[in-house]
Amino acid sequence: MNLQIKPGFLFPTQFWSVELNENIEQLINEAYLIRKNDIEGVRKSNSGFQGYHSKDIRDLKNLPGTNQLLKQIINAVNAIHQTSRQGELQLTNFWINISGKGSSNTPHTHSGLTYSGVFFIKVPKEMKGGRFLFYRNFNEADFISTEYMGHFKEGYKLQGYDYPINTISPKENMLVVFPAWVPHAVEINLSDEERISLSFNFKLNRSFSMVK
Numbered sequence: 774m775n776l777q778i779k780p781g782f783l784f785p786t787q788f789w790s791v792e793l794n795e796n797i798e799q800l801i802n803e804a805y806l807i808r809k810n811d812i813e814g815v816r817k818s819n820s821g822f823q824g825y826h827s828k829d830i831r832d833l834k835n836l837p838g839t840n841q842l843l844k845q846i847i848n849a850v851n852a853i854h855q856t857s858r859q860g861e862l863q864l865t866n867f868w869i870n871i872s873g874k875g876s877s878n879t880p881h882t883h884s885g886l887t888y889s890g891v892f893f894i895k896v897p898k899e900m901k902g903g904r905f906l907f908y909r910n911f912n913e914a915d916f917i918s919t920e921y922m923g924h925f926k927e928g929y930k931l932q933g934y935d936y937p938i939n940t941i942s943p944k945e946n947m948l949v950v951f952p953a954w955v956p957h958a959v960e961i962n963l964s965d966e967e968r969i970s971l972s973f974n975f976k977l978n979r980s981f982s983m984v985k
């Protein structure tokens with residue numbers, strides 16, 4: 774009997790990437806200035822002795838390159854949102870990560886917000902590790918699904934939906950935006966050079982109309 778099998782997708786997840794044209798050298802200098810003025814930073818998803826995560830940046834007075842970058846990010850994320858939805862977004866917070874050898878970011882989400890993203894400021898010339906990872910689902914990613922689903926057939930060409938983890942190789946001047954609930958992480962940087970990025974969150978600017 775010839776079975777009529779119709780495959781479908783339950784929940785494909787969109788993400789977006791945008792190539793910007795920012796002054797990378799200036800942004801690198803400003804990232805080191807941010808670290809110099811806030812040497813302690815904070816400990817969040819960053820792990821490893823040489824993983825620096827700044828506090829939320831509040832003052833852009835001496836950071837003209839970062840200020841310019843944020844304007845571009847605000848434009849891009851609003852354009853992404855408005856391809857299918859209405860309303861203005863609000864940048865809620867942003868910070869930088871400077872990841873030395875051996876540092877990484879463990880899987881997490883930014884749930885409760887609308888969009889999150891990352892802009893790659895500095896990528897090691899000979900990058901080893903340090904890729905950006907998206908997880909379809911925390912539980913599935915933990916045990917790699919072969920244990921439950923079996924191995925793929927020989928010669929089968931893997932599709933995006935076959936992977937529990939999808940990776941993005943960072944490139945300087947590349948902006949990546951994704952829904953804030955998507956679990957993500959950064960692989961251990963195995964290069965001798967540092968990897969620098971700026972991350973951010975946006976939420977929908979909800980306006981209320983009061984009943985009179």
Ligand SMILES: [Fe+2]
Pocket residue numbers: 818881882883957972
């Ligand atoms: Fe994150």
